[in-house]
Amino acid sequence: MSDITSQQLVVFSIGSEEYALPIGAVHEIIRYTEPRSVTSDVPWIRGVIGLRGKIIPIYDLAQRMGLPVADADFGKIVIVETGTGQAGVLVGDVEEVLTVTNEQLEAVPTADTQTIESIAKIDDRLVILLNPEGLFSSGS
Numbered sequence: 001m002s003d004i005t006s007q008q009l010v011v012f013s014i015g016s017e018e019y020a021l022p023i024g025a026v027h028e029i030i031r032y033t034e035p036r037s038v039t040s041d042v043p044w045i046r047g048v049i050g051l052r053g054k055i056i057p058i059y060d061l062a063q064r065m066g067l068p069v070a071d072a073d074f075g076k077i078v079i080v081e082t083g084t085g086q087a088g089v090l091v092g093d094v095e096e097v098l099t100v101t102n103e104q105l106e107a108v109p110t111a112d113t114q115t116i117e118s119i120a121k122i123d124d125r126l127v128i129l130l131n132p133e134g135l136f137s138s139g140s
Contacts, residue, residue, distance in 0.1 A: 006101045009120065011127055012078060012091040014062045018127045019091075020098070020120060025132035027079040027086055029094050046090065051079065054086065059136065061089040064115070080132050087136050098122060105129065 009020035010029075035047030035058040044064040048055050058077060062068070077088040098120070105118040114134035120127040 006099050009098050009100060009127070009129060010078070011095045011098055012076070013093050013095055014065070014091055015067055017065075017067065018095065018125060019061070019065075020127045020129050021078065021080060021132055022129075023097060025080050025082075027081045030077050030079065030088075032074045032077055032090070035088075049077070049088065051086075051088075056086050056088050057136075058088040058090060061091060061135075064089075064135065080135070082136050083133055084136075089135070098127070 008023040010023050010026045011018055011020045013019075030051070033049055035049050037047045038045070038057075044060045046058045046060045048057050050056075056079065074090045075093045076091050078091055078094065079086055079088050100120045100122065104121050106121060107118050108116055113131070114137065115131055117129045117131040120129055
């Protein structure tokens with residue numbers, strides 16, 4: 001038995017950056033629909049959408065990650081399973097599903113570990129692996 005473990009990641013883009021979530025955390029991917037605005041103390045909450053009878057909060061991942069929001073071209077919403085339910089993140093496009101080994105994942109000592117789990121090195125690409133639980137907490 002090999003001690004190399006692998007995992008599948010859903011890779012998506014925001015502007016020119018590539019991000020990923022573990023495939024087990026991704027519930028579904030839907031076309032972008034404009035969220036209804038809600039008042040929130042959290043600046044990266046864009047609003048809510050109704051999806052199959054549930055109200056799903058929608059997060060602006062570009063703003064959450066400190067990227068220029070104006071450049072973001074939203075095409076899809078990735079619905080993510082969290083410990084507390086479901087939430088959606090706005091992304092440009094979903095690129096692919098990749099299988100990476102633990103050897104390809106590297107910790108980022110300077111990163112906010114609440115939101116970023118590691119970086120996957122795939123050939124000459126760097127894909128930022130997000131932490132689905134920490135991503136939606138407001139941080140104090």
